[in-house]
């Protein structure tokens with residue numbers, strides 16, 4: 559089941575779905591894999607911790623990993639081919655070519671993590687070119703990443719459908735991320751971010767549309783020294799919005815000790831009505847914490 563990109567491409571058949579990951583899988587990843595397995599003839603998942611998207615070497619060094627567990631979980635979710643490319647296969651020498659999405663990739667995460675979005679866009683481009691999937695599945699937790707990848711595919715003409723899938727939350731609301739295991743005793747403080755976003759979504763449901771008020775709902779929940787940004791954006795361009803009208807996303811990032819987390823709620827208001835997409839919640843503790 560474990561293969562290189564070249565071998566995986568050789569085994570492609572029918573409609574191919576791709577789920578790119580950096581491993582240490584959680585229920586968010588598994589939902590992408592299950593969806594791909596249900597919709598495609600063959601599902602490939604990649605497990606590659608992409609150094610290009612880490613602006614901080616310490617963050618890369620502590621990124622959690624458990625390959626054996628990942629392989630077993632992926633197989634149980636219907637993944638046919640687990641692609642685990644080595645560094646020499648992905649980037650035999652440091653790439654001189656980078657994929658930068660002007661504007662969309664430069665704001666927010668692009669500002670706070672210089673080079674991050676270019677690193678993501680470059681590796682996703684590399685994977686799409688090597689594996690040539692028909693569909694590629696990404697979680698909405700990384701709303702800006704989804705906007706960037708969608709734009710790369712459009713601008714470079716990859717014949718692939720980018721499928722955005724629901725954000726998955728832990729029982730208490732924390733958006734699932736492999737990094738959550740690193741929060742330790744700071745986990746309860748980190749809950750402030752999702753609490754703030756849920757408060758903003760409630761205000762949106764009550765009719766509030768002003769960006770200032772929605773962003774303030776997040777700011778009031780998260781200590782100033784932790785919050786990096788809370789911003790209402792137009793969903794496809796990630797440009798700042800003054801009102802939650804059309805398709806917007808309220809994105810936020812915060813740092814708790816060495817661990818940085820991001821989260822969002824999608825707010826849609828148009829002629830058909832208004833809805834706040836808070837993602838889906840697990841009914842049990844996430845598997846990232848093990849069985850204890």
Ligand code: PAF
Pocket residue numbers: 578579580606608611678681682700703
């Ligand atoms: O979302 C992630 O895990 C990563 O950014 C991705 C898309 C696998 C690229 O390395």
